Amino acid sequence: MxxxxxxxxxxxxxxxxxxxxxxxxxxxxxxxxxxxxxxxxxxxxxxxxxxxxxxxxxxxxxxxxxxxxxxxxxxxxxxxxxxxxxxxxxxxxxxxxxxxxxxxxxxxxxxxxxxxxxxxxxxxxxxxxxxxxxxxxxxxxxxxxxxxxxxxxxxxxxxxxxxxxxxxRAGFKSRNRRGADLIGAKLRGTDLRGANLRGAYLIGADLRDADLRSADVIGADLRDANVAGAKLAESLFLTQTQVNAARGDARTTIPDSLARPNHWRS
Incomplete structure (x- = not known):
């Protein structure tokens, strides 16, 4: 915490x-x-x-x-x-x-x-x-x-x-999407472990069941991104603002230091 x-x-x-x-x-x-x-x-x-x-x-x-x-x-x-x-x-x-x-x-x-x-x-x-x-x-x-x-x-x-x-991120395959335009991107189930997503635009992206463990998400825009079932618990530099802006569910994992938003689906 x-x-x-x-x-x-x-x-x-x-x-x-x-x-x-x-x-x-x-x-x-x-x-x-x-x-x-x-x-x-x-x-x-x-x-x-x-x-x-x-x-x-x-x-x-x-x-x-x-x-x-x-x-x-x-x-x-x-x-x-x-x-x-x-x-x-x-x-x-x-x-x-x-x-x-x-x-x-x-x-x-x-x-x-x-x-x-x-x-x-x-x-x-x-x-x-x-x-x-x-x-x-x-x-x-x-x-x-x-x-x-x-x-x-x-x-x-x-x-x-x-x-x-x-x-x-040293132990993962390099995925440099820093600042990338991923608005509305279809990324369901994608392996994004260790990805560089710093400042990426993920507005409205489909990240259902995606694996973002050790992915650097500092500054990433997750407004209305669907993170249902996504693995976010070990994402790097994730904040409460980003979690609040996204749409998750009971299966979405988040760090213990963050609160699960009330508007997420049960």
């Missing part, structure tokens, strides 16, 4: 994703909402008024999103429990810091995953050092976080993650 701080804890957050982020009316969201404007469904206690009916009400995008625990980190640590309703300045700073913290927590997720793989042992020292550095950045104050060049740090971390991926 991932450390608790990397798992969303909405009960200790001030609904930051429901305020700080923007969304546009689409198949994922029923209405438009600009940055800094609270969603109409956000209640005074910072809970969602239609949480159990989000998909029925046209807010499926909300059920896909995951902050990797950045919400409670900003709410309870960076701002010491002060919520954004206190002042316009507090709100501005929280909304500025939240997306940065989310990126840092996402990187912590990937680094933790890389360290958990026995195959990456030759580079555990480097991964551990980067994990410590990234963790330290999340503990900075709001001003320091706002000034952080998160893109540069992300690129530095990614260099290590690419190497870690190569270690994990």
């Amino acid at each position: 991932r450390p608790l701080p990397l798992v969303s804890d909405c009960g200790n957050c001030f609904g930051l994703c429901c305020v700080a982020l923007a969304f546009s009316a689409s198949s994922d969201f029923a209405v438009d909402k600009p940055i800094g404007t609270p969603c109409a469904n956000l209640q005074q206690d910072f809970r969602c008024g239609i949480h159990n009916r989000l998909r029925d009400k046209g807010f499926s995008g909300c059920t896909v999103y995951d902050c990797f625990g950045a919400g409670q980190k900003v709410s309870q640590s960076t701002f010491d429990g002060e919520d954004w309703r206190g002042s316009a300045e507090t709100a501005r700073r929280m909304f500025e810091v939240f997306p940065i913290m989310r990126q840092l927590h996402e990187l912590l997720w990937y680094l933790t995953e890389a360290l958990a793989r026995p195959a990456t042992k030759p580079m555990h020292a480097e991964l551990s050092a980067m994990l410590a550095t990234t963790t330290a950045l999340t503990d900075d104050n709001a001003d320091a976080l706002a000034k952080l060049d998160v893109a540069a740090h992300r690129a530095e971390v990614n260099t290590l993650l690419v190497r870690a991926s190569e270690f994990v």
